[in-house]
Amino acid sequence: MTSLDDRWHAWLLDNLARGCSHESIVIAMLDAGFEPAFAQQSVATYARFAGVPAYQYDACPVAAGNRIYAHDREVEVIARCAKPQVVVFDKVLTDEECATLIARCRARMNRSTIIDPNSGAEQVIAERTSSGAAFARCEDELIERIERRLAALMAWPLENGEGMQVLRYGVGAQYTPHFDYFPPQDPGSAAHLATGGQRVATMVLYLNDVEAGGATVFPDAGIEVAPRRGRAVYFRYANAAGQLDPLSLHAGAPVTAGEKWIMTKWVRERRY
Template identity: 40%
Template sequence: MTQALIGKHGEQWHEWVLSNLSRQCTPHSLFERMVARVWSQDDAAAAIDEGLAALGRSSDWRVPLPRIRVQGEAQSMVTVLGRLQRPQAVLLDNLLSQQECQALTDYALHKGLTASGVVDWATGQSVSHEARTSSSVFFNRAETPLIGAVEDRLAAVTGWPVSHGEGLQVLRYAPGQEYKPHHDWFDPARSGSATHLRRGGQRVSTTVIYLAAARAGGGTCFPNAGLELTPRTGGAVFFTNLTMDGKPDEMSLHAGTPVIEGTKIVMTYWQREGPFV
């Protein structure tokens, strides 16, 4: 067995993984401890899988998640500019062309934008809130040929089927407008989440596509990671909302920082565990 990962952080970690798995500690509990210390999610999961294999046990403890793939004709122009380990986030460029961004913006403005809402965790309904001051509009799946083509591209880039995606949402932020820190996953402990979880399960990932970048401000910030990303027009920020063992990731807390100058227009794509209906 190759021990390149299980021993990555020293012999003590190697022995710790094997001994705890031998004592029937769950892979989930090991994963949480490892990621809380020095391990990346990918390396921790792979090391646990190596330990399970060494003990002759199956490795079926982690859940599949969307992952960025930039190979093949549909993704050939998309560029990965950077990756963050925790949360699992990727900065993308050239996801959409300038012409596609303008056409989607024009269509959204023609359809009409209204004040954005947030989920009321008691009822599950969308309500206005001072934390989110943008205006927005939802598209139906494949509402136009261009929208359908963008959804197909997002499915190819993330390796996740179109059927598991919510309708695209376009949001406009004028100077001073923002979306304060929040999570995109639905809190299973809140009664209002039940309605949303029935429609396709948990939100596993988020892609924020910049149709028009502000001249100043308007980045996508991950406060717990101390990082702010501002893609160019046509670029995007992709991140997973769950850890690799399927639990809501507290590190996925994110915000749309206030626009300082100009207008920011973004398009958000949420992907679910199962078919979204």
């Protein structure tokens, strides 16, 4: 849907007046079948009208420069975006590390889940058609080394990170546009927010070269990151004041040939 009838017009004004977050309003509109860009734009327009403060970009913790020495390895910076805060890295993982991570997970993949907005329980949905496997934080020497590297790169305490997740997308599999943070208005978010607080940033690491498709896309920012073995995309969506960045809406585009393997690191406000 790409237009608002009178009922939706009233609904938007009402929700903004009640103090609902932009993110929760956008998510409700996506659930109702609105196009992501349209939902985002409508909420931003109505919010300006209603005098709701826009997301304030504060300093990104990632170090400046073309190269960042991260724990045990020099990582290259390929691209940065300020709004939303996105950094693309190369040489985060070695080819051998990527191969090992894939080999270790291949045998124990399960269909990916999302968090039910109401109950907070994990559920399988059509919008997320990958399969995955999780590592416990620092479960062995390799995982710990990578965790330390990512903590240095993200400049965020290792203790605030969730365990890493490996995902595999086959041809046609995708993750439709979504936010990684827990929508504050959803009853199901409360239990997640109670331990470690909000998610503040994500690192998606590409473990293989994808024959075609499978980009990480930020539809409202017009950013597309091509998957490439050893590379990673970092994005930050919560500022120190606890606001959440609506421009961080992102998706894993459908794989059109080959397969796509990624590993994801989500980091929280506090120890997790």
